[in-house]
Amino acid sequence: xxxxxxxxxxxxxxxxxxxxxxxxxxxxxxxxxxxxxxxxxxxxxxxxxxxxxxxxxxxxxxxxxxxxxxxxxxxxxxxxxxxxxxxxxxxxxxxxxxxxxxxxxxxxxxxxxxxxxxxxxxxxxxxxxxxxxxxxxxxxxxxxxxxxxxxxxxxxxxxxxxxxxxxxxxxxxxxxxxxxxxxxxxxxxxxxxxxxxxxxxxxxxxxxxxxxxxxxxxxxxxxxxxxxxxxxxxxxxxxxx
Amino acid sequence: xxxxxxxxxxxxxxxxxxxxxxxxxxxxxxxxxxxxxxxxxxxxxxxxxxxxxxxxxxxxxxxxxxxxxxxxxxxxxxxxxxxxxxxxxxxxxxxxxxxxxxxxxxxxxxxxxxxxxxxxxxxxxxxxxxxxxxxxxxxxxxxxxxxxxxxxxxxxxxxxxxxxxxxxxxxxxxxxxxxxxxxxxxxxxxxxxxxxxxxxxxxxxxxxxxxxxxxxxxxxxxxxxxxxxxxxxxxxxxxxx
DNA sequence: CGTCTGGTTGATCTAGATCAACAGGAGTGG
DNA sequence: CCACTCCTGTTGATCTAGATCAACCAGACG
Numbered sequence: 237x238x239x240x241x242x243x244x245x246x247x248x249x250x251x252x253x254x255x256x257x258x259x260x261x262x263x264x265x266x267x268x269x270x271x272x273x274x275x276x277x278x279x280x281x282x283x284x285x286x287x288x289x290x291x292x293x294x295x296x297x298x299x300x301x302x303x304x305x306x307x308x309x310x311x312x313x314x315x316x317x318x319x320x321x322x323x324x325x326x327x328x329x330x331x332x333x334x335x336x337x338x339x340x341x342x343x344x345x346x347x348x349x350x351x352x353x354x355x356x357x358x359x360x361x362x363x364x365x366x367x368x369x370x371x372x373x374x375x376x377x378x379x380x381x382x383x384x385x386x387x388x389x390x391x392x393x394x395x396x397x398x399x400x401x402x403x404x405x406x407x408x409x410x411x412x413x414x415x416x417x418x419x420x421x422x423x424x425x426x427x428x429x430x431x432x433x434x435x436x437x438x439x440x441x442x443x444x445x446x447x448x449x450x451x452x453x454x455x456x457x458x459x460x461x462x463x464x465x466x467x468x469x470x471x472x473x474x475x476x477x
Numbered sequence: 478x479x480x481x482x483x484x485x486x487x488x489x490x491x492x493x494x495x496x497x498x499x500x501x502x503x504x505x506x507x508x509x510x511x512x513x514x515x516x517x518x519x520x521x522x523x524x525x526x527x528x529x530x531x532x533x534x535x536x537x538x539x540x541x542x543x544x545x546x547x548x549x550x551x552x553x554x555x556x557x558x559x560x561x562x563x564x565x566x567x568x569x570x571x572x573x574x575x576x577x578x579x580x581x582x583x584x585x586x587x588x589x590x591x592x593x594x595x596x597x598x599x600x601x602x603x604x605x606x607x608x609x610x611x612x613x614x615x616x617x618x619x620x621x622x623x624x625x626x627x628x629x630x631x632x633x634x635x636x637x638x639x640x641x642x643x644x645x646x647x648x649x650x651x652x653x654x655x656x657x658x659x660x661x662x663x664x665x666x667x668x669x670x671x672x673x674x675x676x677x678x679x680x681x682x683x684x685x686x687x688x689x690x691x692x693x694x695x696x697x698x699x700x701x702x703x704x705x706x707x708x709x710x711x712x713x714x715x716x717x718x
Numbered sequence: 719c720g721t722c723t724g725g726t727t728g729a730t731c732t733a734g735a736t737c738a739a740c741a742g743g744a745g746t747g748g
Numbered sequence: 749c750c751a752c753t754c755c756t757g758t759t760g761a762t763c764t765a766g767a768t769c770a771a772c773c774a775g776a777c778g
Binding site: 636 | 765766767768
């Protein structure tokens with residue numbers, strides 16, 4: 237896969253911080269300036285990979301816009317989509333901090349702008365600004381609770397519920413409303429990947445979609461999902477917490 | 478539940494570090510001394526709780542010897558054993574660092590010695606020794622990979638495999654060998670809790686034990702497990718990784 | 719004694735996996 | 749252009765691990 241990097245118009249970290257809810261709010265102005273100078277803003281197109289499983293981790297990546305999917309390749313060569321990464325989130329930091337090769341690949345799912353901060357800059361920042369370690373720490377703690385939550389959901393919710401939940405998340409991020417009041421989601425991933433994401437077999441995914449259509453909650457046409465009655469849809473969502 | 482605290486003979490952190498594989502190896506001598514002076518060594522008996530879900534997190538706990546179980550109480554009042562904590566591990570740090578009440582209870586399962594380091598000491602250490610934040614960080618990262626691994630296991634392994642796996646872990650920690658060459662495990666938890674731990678219904682736990690006995694892998698008598706043929710037993714263990 | 723709690727057994731149910739067939743594109747190569 | 753293979757997705761039939769429901773038993777404990 238040919239990776240096409242391109243230095244774009246460099247958005248300042250300051251702008252990025254204010255627009256998205258990134259997790260670098262703790263940093264002092266001067267530290268931010270260091271990052272600002274050290275970072276490289278990269279533009280990717282769908283299908284490209286930010287990094288590959290097994291690659292050496294040379295730094296951290298903060299996604300500014302677009303959508304990324306984390307995939308893991310198992311020993312049999314099956315690739316599974318394990319998580320979606322939205323703007324504001326930082327990836328690659330775990331492998332980097334552990335000084336281990338990346339344990340999964342980051343694949344671009346929608347046109348994305350990603351800021352890369354290289355090893356030396358991060359190292360320097362970690363030395364000069366102790367707050368950064370704490371910030372990474374709280375990031376990791378958040379990931380941990382998140383993972384636990386997702387685990388709980390996967391045992392207590394059934395396939396349909398999990399699918400509806402993911403659809404809702406995607407709707408919140410990418411949903412649009414047509415002039416006739418219908419709500420649209422353009423799915424950024426294949427059925428296969430969707431199945432991986434909720435942890436079912438692809439056949440089950442198909443049937444679950446059928447059930448959802450049968451109940452009039454949404455209509456699926458290729459990768460576009462149409463929700464005519466958003467209230468009805470929401471009433472079938474799992475209750476938070 | 479009456480909590481009985483008791484200041485024991487204070488083992489030095491230095492000794493503790495060398496004997497168990499604790500995660501505080503990064504600290505400088507002087508930092509360790511600070512902890513050494515600030516920590517309180519506490520002795521608990523089975524049934525007592527180190528902290529309760531909902532309690533304010535006032536510091537961190539490093540388990541020196543014994544065994545602790547983390548329990549979570551859901552909204553319906555059911556308590557589920559979610560994890561075992563062995564000597565050398567540190568608990569309570571997540572809630573403490575997030576400045577949130579403890580999200581689960583820590584129940585003593587075997588007579589334990591636990592070192593408590595209070596809020597102010599940790600705060601001071603975090604300020605003076607930036608390496609500590611990194612150490613917490615790597616702890617949290619380890620917890621994260623661990624959680625992900627356990628999640629994978631819970632979907633890919635079936636009940637019998639998971640039970641055998643846990644038995645093996647317990648054997649490694651607490652297993653003994655009789656003079657007639659039989660291997661013994663004294664289970665520190667009830668069937669109920671064992672079922673929670675591997676994520677099944679108690680009925681399934683019973684039946685799984687029956688299957689295991691039927692295959693001659695082990696014999697269960699109350700809380701003691703007898704393994705006569707350890708090789709056979711190990712051949713049925715899931716392959717690592 | 720009754721009552722309770724933890725564990726075992728049996729019977730039944732079900733979500734979802736698995737296996738197999740097939741349909742529609744999208745290439746690819748002749 | 750057609751024939752061929754791939755690849756993704758859909759459908760149908762069957763299978764199974766484990767949950768659930770219910771009864772029961774034994775020890776603990778008032």
